[in-house]
Amino acid sequence: MAQLTFREAIARGVAQEMRRDESVVFLGEDVGAAGGVFKGTVGLFEEFGPVRVRDTPISEQAILGAAMGAAMTGLRPIAEIMFADFFAVCWDIVANEIAKSRYMTNGQVTFPLVIRSGNGGGLRFGAQHSQSVENWAMMIPGLKVVVPSNATDVIGLMAASIRDDDPVIFLEAKALYASKMDVPDGEIVDTLGSAKVLRNGTDATVVALGAMVPKALAAAEELANAGIECTVVDVRSLVPLDTTTILREVSATGRLFTVEENPRLCGWGGELASIVSEEAFYDLDGPIVRITTPHIPLPAADALEDMAIPSVERIVSTVTKSMNS
Amino acid sequence: MSGTKVASPVVDLTDQISLYRCQLELRKFEERAYDLFLENFVKGTSHLSIGQEAIAAGFAAAMRPTDWTFATYRGHAHTLARGVPMTPVFAELMGRTNGLMAGKGGSMHLTSVDHGVMGSYAIIGAHLPIACGAAWSAQYRKTDQVAVCFFGDGSVNIGAFHEALNFAAVWKLPVVFVCENNLWMEYTRTSEVTAVAHPAADRASAYGLESILIDGNDADAVFDVATSAIARARAGDGPSLIEALTYRHGGHSRADPGKYRPDAEVAEWMAKDPVPRYRLRLLELGVSEDELIAIENDVIAEVDRATEEAKAGGIPGEDLLMKDVWADGSGSWRN
Numbered sequence: 087m088a089q090l091t092f093r094e095a096i097a098r099g100v101a102q103e104m105r106r107d108e109s110v111v112f113l114g115e116d117v118g119a120a121g122g123v124f125k126g127t128v129g130l131f132e133e134f135g136p137v138r139v140r141d142t143p144i145s146e147q148a149i150l151g152a153a154m155g156a157a158m159t160g161l162r163p164i165a166e167i168m169f170a171d172f173f174a175v176c177w178d179i180v181a182n183e184i185a186k187s188r189y190m191t192n193g194q195v196t197f198p199l200v201i202r203s204g205n206g207g208g209l210r211f212g213a214q215h216s217q218s219v220e221n222w223a224m225m226i227p228g229l230k231v232v233v234p235s236n237a238t239d240v241i242g243l244m245a246a247s248i249r250d251d252d253p254v255i256f257l258e259a260k261a262l263y264a265s266k267m268d269v270p271d272g273e274i275v276d277t278l279g280s281a282k283v284l285r286n287g288t289d290a291t292v293v294a295l296g297a298m299v300p301k302a303l304a305a306a307e308e309l310a311n312a313g314i315e316c317t318v319v320d321v322r323s324l325v326p327l328d329t330t331t332i333l334r335e336v337s338a339t340g341r342l343f344t345v346e347e348n349p350r351l352c353g354w355g356g357e358l359a360s361i362v363s364e365e366a367f368y369d370l371d372g373p374i375v376r377i378t379t380p381h382i383p384l385p386a387a388d389a390l391e392d393m394a395i396p397s398v399e400r401i402v403s404t405v406t407k408s409m410n411s
Numbered sequence: 412m413s414g415t416k417v418a419s420p421v422v423d424l425t426d427q428i429s430l431y432r433c434q435l436e437l438r439k440f441e442e443r444a445y446d447l448f449l450e451n452f453v454k455g456t457s458h459l460s461i462g463q464e465a466i467a468a469g470f471a472a473a474m475r476p477t478d479w480t481f482a483t484y485r486g487h488a489h490t491l492a493r494g495v496p497m498t499p500v501f502a503e504l505m506g507r508t509n510g511l512m513a514g515k516g517g518s519m520h521l522t523s524v525d526h527g528v529m530g531s532y533a534i535i536g537a538h539l540p541i542a543c544g545a546a547w548s549a550q551y552r553k554t555d556q557v558a559v560c561f562f563g564d565g566s567v568n569i570g571a572f573h574e575a576l577n578f579a580a581v582w583k584l585p586v587v588f589v590c591e592n593n594l595w596m597e598y599t600r601t602s603e604v605t606a607v608a609h610p611a612a613d614r615a616s617a618y619g620l621e622s623i624l625i626d627g628n629d630a631d632a633v634f635d636v637a638t639s640a641i642a643r644a645r646a647g648d649g650p651s652l653i654e655a656l657t658y659r660h661g662g663h664s665r666a667d668p669g670k671y672r673p674d675a676e677v678a679e680w681m682a683k684d685p686v687p688r689y690r691l692r693l694l695e696l697g698v699s700e701d702e703l704i705a706i707e708n709d710v711i712a713e714v715d716r717a718t719e720e721a722k723a724g725g726i727p728g729e730d731l732l733m734k735d736v737w738a739d740g741s742g743s744w745r746n
């Protein structure tokens with residue numbers, strides 16, 4: 087057991103896989119000797135050297151194109167897109183090329199690659215460095231989308247993503263980079279497409295993702311003090327989606343609340359609401375309620391950003407109000 | 412022609428006869444593909460390489476079977492030139508189960524990994540960075556493979572071109588970029604929207620590369636430059652950027668009669684048609700008229716046979732629809 091930050095867990099997960107598999111290589115801007123702008127790759131360059139951990143120009147299309155071409159010819163690249171907002175300048179490679187080429191070629195090629203990126207708000211960086219883009223990625227057939235919420239999961243899900251033969255968009259909540267926890271020693275390998283029940287309750291099921299998970303847990307604590315017992319589910323992976331666990335937990339309590347950092351429209355919670363109403367409608371005891379960032383670009387000022395992103399207080403008040411109405 | 416010295420062709424007569432045959436196959440295939448549109452056997456869109464065959468043939472002849480081709484939506488010729496049989500390509504155009512990708516890709520996405528054809532890409536510029544990635548993989552794994560990436564003159568004004576060129580140069584990647592300058596984008600002349608006269612050759616210096624401009628309608632010249640650029644890449648000396656001047660005889664795609672082009676320009680380029688030009692060269696080199704006619708009859712018979720085989724293919728069923736989204740063969744996103 088060692089205390090590890092979320093950011094240290096990234097380097098540990100990547101290093102774990104680079105040690106066991108020569109075909110795993112890493113590329114991105116400032117990822118080498120500099121250790122990454124979020125310090126997510128500290129130590130990799132020193133351990134694996136400049137051939138396996140390679141700095142690139144500021145060329146996001148080249149970074150992801152290179153990852154794709156390498157993946158289809160025998161490597162398992164991990165590419166870093168510094169801020170998830172920057173996906174917008176290389177989305178062609180992600181959405182049109184990486185996601186579709188296996189299908190279009192009738193399975194002639196595979197893309198065992200991971201694109202990791204700093205996602206979401208909380209750091210007062212303003213609208214172009216704070217977006218939560220999980221819903222962009224989720225809507226493209228052919229992409230797996232993984233969003234860990236704690237350091238242990240970072241390692242295990244990173245390992246699973248690297249070993250997976252499909253392209254994985256690995257979104258790291260920037261707001262969690264400094265968070266710490268005790269992490270077991272030794273190899274950690276998790277499973278994609280498995281949600282985790284973090285807390286059991288009888289009254290309502292709160293489903294959350296990434297940076298919203300610790301908030302949902304804190305809210306559940308407060309709600310319990312007020313007599314509302316919540317189950318909290320960490321989705322962890324949007325694609326593949328563990329609907330079995332989610333449907334089971336929603337059916338058990340009869341209520342679903344989603345906590346989403348992405349802006350309202352087309353957030354993952356909308357898809358969950360649709361699945362639950364189609365497949366567990368008669369188990370519901372009340373409306374499905376989505377708690378999201380409003381449909382706005384994120385403001386920079388701390389006071390405004392705090393109002394926009396779902397907070398513990400907002401989760402508590404929304405759940406309380408809905409459960410009592 | 413500016414830039415590199417073009418040494419005398421290193422091909423011998425047997426190779427030249429093969430080069431002629433290859434160009435003829437590409438020509439006859441594309442002509443048949445056009446007929447098949449008119450007969451409504453081929454749906455959707457398609458972009459023919461008629462007039463540009465010397466580039467595909469010359470490069471393919473200079474590549475090893477293990478080298479990689481990255482093509483655009485105008486990719487029938489590049490696919491066939493690498494040795495992919497005609498039948499699955501016709502069948503792919505017709506949306507049949509015996510198609511190269513069982514009908515899931517279509518004319519613009521021809522891919523045959525077994526032949527080193529790593530895809531045809533329909534978003535302008537996208538495949539230049541992807542070719543860099545394959546080249547990086549070859550460099551990392553020390554496999555001696557080279558990626559050859561073909562694109563049009565209109566593609567040099569998109570960001571991916573510039574990102575890929577710089578990236579390939581700084582990483583010294585074994586990749587050869589080939590701009591097939593056919594003077595036109597879709598319906599606009601490239602020179603009207605491009606800041607330099609030679610869209611690729613004039614940009615080479617920006618990436619520390621030699622400016623190379625060749626006659627893309629001369630298969631021997633293409634073979635020659637391809638051989639040296641590929642050798643350079645294989646030797647670890649980094650990428651090359653080649654601009655090959657050529658012309659498409661028809662419109663941009665099947666819907667386009669190409670009327671925007673001045674008659675005199677079309678006439679000038681028809682006179683430089685690479686296929687009859689190469690035929691004449693072979694005659695001058697002593698190949699007999701009879702031998703050439705035999706090749707021509709053979710190619711036409713091959714096209715006829717492949718057309719019928721393709722037409723005999725099945726119509727894809729639902730089993731293919733959800734298949735191979737993911738590496739495990741499935742199309743499932745949930746449990």
Ligand SMILES: Cc1ncc(C[n+]2csc(CCOP(=O)(O)OP(=O)(O)O)c2C)c(N)n1
Nearest residue numbers: 485533534535563564565566593595596597
């Ligand atoms: C990013 C992008 N923009 C526009 C198009 C539409 N488009 C398809 S082909 C083409 C012209 C390309 O011309 P060029 O690069 O010279 O290639 P050619 O067709 O002559 O082989 C255009 C504009 C596209 N496919 N992708």
